[in-house]
Amino acid sequence: MTLSPSTASSVLPASRAFPRTHPRPARGWLNDPNGLCRVDGTWHVFFQYNPGSARHDAIQWGHLSSPDLVTWQEEPVALRPQQHGPDAFGCWSGVVTVDDGRPTAVYSGVEAGDDRSRVTLATGSEDLRSWRQEGVTAAEMPADPGVVAVRDPFLFRWAGRRYALQGAGLADGRAAILLYDAADLEHWTYRGVWLASDHPVLSADLDASIWECPQLFEVVEGEVSRWVLIVSRWMRQEDGTGRLQDVRYVVGHMDEEPDDDGGRVRGAAPRFTPEACGAVDTGPAFYAPQVLALEDRTLLWGWSWETRPEEISDEEGWAGLLTWPRELRLDGDVLVAAPAAECTGHRGRPLELTSADGTIELPDAAELRATGPDAAVRLLLRGPAGEREVWSGRAGTVVVDGSVVELYAQDGPSHTLRAYPQDGETWCAVVEPGAVTGWALGPSTP
Incomplete structure (x- = not known):
């Protein structure tokens, strides 16, 4: 991460592999960016973090803040696994929102090392530097036996109402997105499978065992509104382990679910109709991005993992970093990324x-x-x-x-x-x- 010149030489590792301008703590494991937000002029980026080693274990939420997207400050760890809590095995990916004036982290609490998780809430201070974890669960695993894996809650608004998505895997091998009514942040209502990987527009490009880290944002051009869904593809291997495949997007439009006669019901849940899809990033070291939709632009951060032997990361004491923030735009059906304008401050x-x-x-x-x-x-x-x-x-x-x-x-x-x-x-x-x-x-x- 970029630090002030007076502290950089004493904090950053000596390794030539360590980045100067890409934000991450000096030591420990880092993966998915989480909880992106801007509060009172300060940017906040949370992330999956293990400060104790360069291996993926004991996952917490690390925290960086910045006044300008160039100079980053390492903040205290935000969320930690709670013994006997819904997140005893780890505080996994999610978002930060403000509910009734309270900053709230909405994340996957994992109690055991399997594909089951709960939507867990924690409340933060006004400056997001201290957090209370009281084991509040907004949604359990769906009772639907066809849903075998759930993770990574994401919030969005449609027609003035708050909804939520989660990535999922189905018993028949398809990947899916689940929809929830989240008007009451502490008590979500499950609305069912919203989209699945066998949709005819998607099946060739978005096949997966689980869609992870779903992200959704609106692009308005004149009077035309389109929506972009981003998913990270997790592929189950023969030995039961997973392979992180890549990150894809789907462009489509949103309308209300029709009634039985094909008409529209005011206040009905949103329906997403895919129109085209493509790659968010074509490289071999990019996964689990999160978007921050602002009034005038949409930013994206991704996780870039190590492709060197783990033993070298162990020796150096760090693994993984976050990309530069990227501005997203649609060019027809193509999602195009460019470095955020603020990144010129690194020059x-x-x-x-x-x-x-x-x-x-x-x-x-x-x-x-x-x-x-x-x-x-x-x-x-x-x-x-x-x-x-x-x-x-x-x-x-x-x-x-x-x-x-x-x-x-x-x-x-x-x-x-x-x-x-x-x-x-x-x-x-x-x-x-x-x-x-x-x-x-x-x-x-x-």
Whole structure:
């Protein structure tokens, strides 16, 4: 994470793999972003966290805050597993809302190591820095025997009423989204399976055992309203374990559930009709994003996991990071992401972009912007043993930060990957055709 220059050198690990501008604590395991919100001008990002090791275990909610989406401060741990409580096995993914003036965390409380969870509530202080966990359960597992896995509550409003989604897996092998009436935040009413993976628009692209971390937001263009649903695909393996596949989106429209005669019932639950789908991010190290829908834009953070051996993460004491915040927009049916405008605050000195062979040498934290729709990028790590290609393709923006690479197309999905510079290796890029500008990133990038 970006810290003030006076503290960065004493807090950040020495590893070249550790990011300078991507928010995360100095140590511990990190996965899904949770509870995104902005309160009294301060941005808050919570996340799945194990401060005790670089392994996925004893999951809590870590907390970072920022005045500007550039400089981040590590806050006290927000939520911890409560002995004999509904979250004894872990405080898993969810959101933060304000209910009757009270900040409230709405999350999956997991009591045992299985696919069963409860929607659990905790109330926070006005500044979100202290939390009360009293075991309040808003929704149990549905009594429906066809629903075998439930997780990751998400809240949204439709026609002035609050509803909730949860990701689910069904007994017949389909993935699904469940719908709840959440007008009373402490007592949800189950409305059934809202969408399933065998829908004809989705079956080819969104097959999964469980849809995790459902996110839903509205895009209004003129008088046309469209909705975007994002899901992370969890695939069950033959040995019963799960594989985190990728993240997909569905574009559609929303209307009210019809009555038996096909008419509309005022106050009826919303119905989502899919129209098109695609990839949120095409990279191999991106999962479980969460969105924050604001009046003028929608932001997204994702989790980027490690692709190096666990033993190295154990030795360095950290694993996982959050992406830069990304602004989302629809271009027809295509979901396009770009770095949030505030991310320009990471830029330091301009880079020297000329060389005899056309190769641009980069510091360990750098951003390149290429102009022209056909700009192609080759990203390399070059050292005494030669060079290895990290990525090549079309991209308008390239962000390198330690071991994370974020690539943004001008007209398509983003691409997130991890690559680990070794001793003596230097990040390099070749961009052609078109002009390119670049900057070193971070408060004290050499």
